[in-house]
Amino acid sequence: MRANRAYELRVSGRGSAPMIEVLDIDTGEIALFWDLLPNQVGRMSRALRADLAQMEAGEFLSKWRRWEPSGA
Numbered sequence: 001m002r003a004n005r006a007y008e009l010r011v012s013g014r015g016s017a018p019m020i021e022v023l024d025i026d027t028g029e030i031a032l033f034w035d036l037l038p039n040q041v042g043r044m045s046r047a048l049r050a051d052l053a054q055m056e057a058g059e060f061l062s063k064w065r066r067w068e069p070s071g072a
Contacts, residue, residue, distance in 0.1 A: 001057050002056065002057065003051065003052045003053075003054075003055045003056060003059070004053050005025070005057070006025055006057035006060075007023060007052060007057065007060065008025055009021075009022055009023075009045065010022075010023060016038075017035070018035075018036045018037070018038050018041045019033065019035050020034045020036060020041065020045060020048065022048065022064070031061060032064055032068050034067075034068065034069065035069070048064065051064070
């Protein structure tokens, strides 16, 4: 299954406290999460959207999980 069918990207707080969440569509739970600096949000959200459209769900999660700060 394509990642964009399994996960939803949420970008919020573009101002002083920006963050990006990747939500599991089936459960509504957060699969990945990043607190970012304002200048990082645009580039990271574009990269995540591109991978969501091109990758399979498991491949996407494996790739981006290693960049999550908690390493979850």
